[in-house]
Amino acid sequence: MTCAPDAATFRLLDDTVGWEQTEVADLVGFADPAGVRLAHPGPDPDGPTREDLLPWFPDPRLAPGCRPCSWYLVAGRRLLRRDTCTGGWTPVWPRERDPHLRAPRAVAANGHRVAVVDGDRVLVWHNEGDQLVAVIRTHRPRLVALGQDGRILVARAGSTDLRRFTPDGRPCGVLRTGVPGELLGVRVGPCGAVWLLTDDLRVYRDGVESTVESMVDELAAGALVSADENGFCLREPGPDGDHVTTCHTWLGEPADHPPASPGRYAATGQFHTDLIDSGISRCRWHRVRIDADVPPGTAVSVAFVVTEDGHHADSDWQHVPPGITDLLVDQPPGRFLTARVRLSGDTSATPVLHRIRLDFPRTTSADLLPAAFRVDPAADDFTERFLSLFDATLADLDRVIERHPALLDPHGVPDRALPWLAGLLGLTFESGWDAATRRALLAAAPWLYRWRGTRQALARAIRIVFGVEPVLDELADERAWATVSAPGPAPGLGSVRLFGRTTTRFRLDGSALGAAPLRAYGDPDTDPLTAHAHRFRVRLPGPADERAVRRLVTRQAPAHTEATVHTGGAGFVVGTRSAVGVDTAFVPLPPPVLGGPHPLRLNHDGVLRPGPRGARHGLEVGVVSAVGIHTRVS
Template structure:
């Protein structure tokens, strides 16, 4: 406590410190850091949790994200959905007598299988070509495996029958799984996944034709098989959660392929009530006055958490000694006589569709409030003293919450741990501003580098670092002052002293190339801007930021450079990728790439008909090497 005189301590009940459970009924999660919650009706996961991997037998996902097959048994019809739209029949104008009493459908790549009464139809090309008919009694499920294999499960057995797509038998897989098979899938490396139901609930099994079947977990299932977009199913229909133009959306249909206006209710997947009773929790203090209890829990609408406790000195107590916390209270005082031991009872309840989650219970002891700081005269009357302690404990609790906020305030300044929505506020403390297109990772990197960026702001290093953080590529800075050719002072001829050399002060002879006024090879070629304004606009306090093609948006780079560049400078941005451009400067790594040459043919660096001149040339007398003339050294040419 904030104002307590004696040092207070506490005991935690959670997955890390232990729950000291003595009696548990229909609760689970005591070893899970997520918290204690209501258990499922049976052992293992619920049916709704397994829908993405084991859908209803009338549904089968296709090879595309929005591709699904829907079997309508009452109409003896198979529907297909190849885009994120409506359902259409697979066979237009097909004789409905082809299917007698269909029960399930399976799909894999371009193959399709429909389990009917006493037979299984296998199609290729998504139903366009009938590959074969498998005759088997009382089939329930089918799965399409690699190597053109078909697995069939029967109603009266947990074994699997193997066939080829043409109906030829290939043997039997003995699974030894108890109960009955309600889900069948094939996975990588010829793995077979089963969903079986017995008296204990649902269980997942994994095995193969030559491997024994063993129980598996949902985590192993999710790691081996990609889940589908099926999220809900009931007697009236099903729902798919898919990516649309405006984000993720959930669409529901009936089992006839018609749109539903209302989604199906959440399935019952939890026990409606559960309880936990702890063992005697020892404070280690004789006649200890226990102070309070705090519960950290998530309580959704339709659920409740209730807590009872009793304090005893020797472990003996009556049923009437239990103290019940007020409904909906997660922080309350212990109103019990002093005692060394405390016993806790926790009850969780829900509607079967949701469950409360209790992450931690904190027990504070001994009692320590700000009443301990009052003069003894205020604590002479026991009844008044009890009221004073309980009254002041309200303020102590508020002050304790403020103290916890102050203690955790440094965590708000940790850019690596705060939520994404806090990053703009944290950047405002540093004088940083973010653009809307920057993701949370980029923003955290900028905040982390802010001290060094401010210390070296205005330098090429800081500008390169900022661009690299935001756009993920290091730019090339081209400072145009290095190319300035006006009023250039250099050593005079013979090294006798400084001079202007052969360049006139602000002369045009060595500025950009002009026809009739510049020597070829002595002036740069540039085709932009006014030549007369070059001394001021092209070089003085100017620089370019050059980036490879595809690295960033030019406007976004320009805005960032304007914020990072020194105030007296002016920058331009150029995104490369167009190769050498006549009249514009090129930079290595921006629009020019040096790549290794292909392997040589002759020697280490000589390639016949490529790098050498060992090839037929022009006929005639020998002459010197001339540009544009194909010649052979020593045959048609002479090197002078």
């Protein structure tokens, strides 16, 4: 459909081909398939922020207690405890028992133990502050952590090594972590692992750098969601189940305004590309397309310049207003193109740049017009730009038509497109079916439609959905007249109940009054078939959802038929035909044991007579085995 005379080439800028980036500032993600985005402020531009890690490594002045919503707070020279009923902060000790802290700077809690870093000492209490059990004197203590086994870890300023102490305060060695930088947080995991947070916002487990995902899986998150120099906020479940955020100052007083949330991203970031070579001298670059996610409050802007030798002036840049993602290049011809991309936001969100496509050389449907339409350069430029609008629309239609066969490939479309494709084919999915089952049904849909209403189609649909081989029985074949005959197609003695024709329907000169029902339709000789015609039974080995099987059978079976569904159980079903391998299993008898919690009843629960190879062997092919003697049916 495209009217352009020649197919134009293009160049992609993305993580696969490369961004050709130079002069990068406050941007990350050039090698990430997710796309280029604004960097985080701080020492780790591509990692989490300090606020992201607060639930696991709170401010040293805060520590969660042993009870829900219980917290400890170092406020001035006092240690406060949060009242779980009112949400207010009260001193841990009354005035007569105040330990007179000198310069508290950090607190830690684990179970009913509390530890406070106070000047050049660490104080440890049991029973939530009732009993002082240890006074640890060390040089410049900064952080403290309590383990599940009672051990005490103390971090000193200017060092990443941890001093270890027993529960009563006796030193027991130094744990040399070997991590670089300075520690911002120390926690002991439930398995005894020591987790560290350094000033470059990297997480370590037992001295080895770990991921935030591993930390989240092992450590429980707290309710602290934000903190700054003016106060902090806790987000906790409310009485009605919803989460409620409460903010406090560092003195334990309610805050009128929550602390200002620091920006998660840089405000602006940009990068330049290197010279992008078209390989064509005096190339007329045609079109630029930008693929980006732009949340509210963010923007992506692009500027570019075309040169023949790489030299240009500042006034040569063509600036594209933010929000424009598809535009024509309005530059003189040149072999090289240089782009400048800028991302901006309000620091709470970031745009994500996925791809930039550069089309060249300029090829439009104006090339098909007579030369008279291209004599005037100004009119020629307008004609090219005007017809490019229609060329772009037709190119988009061509791309949709080219991709249409891929939309019908059940193995290539995304999972979310499977219900749409099923609706196109007239199929219905159940919510419990996974993506693999849905894809298999879609792939088998042409064959199932071709053989719909047959035993083969129904059996294949059950195999795809439930993964088992069903047994399909037509009841009409099982209701023939009983005859004494040799083995063959006709049933013989022991397979059906013997009865006479005169008892199934009243016949003149043949049936006794009151011994047979009176019906006046059809041929009485075909009663065994017509009574159960169009009826069949579906049996599945092993446990299965009978209602789900019944729904599938109803959709696949012919409309004039009636089906019953039976799944495998633990034994024979009295009054119903049972199949070995579906409802039964031949297993050996347990060894006979007298006495015990389940005493054996002779001649009832066990058989004292051994089989050909002992009492514990089951049914053997080619060997005479007696059910109930050598085996049992369960």
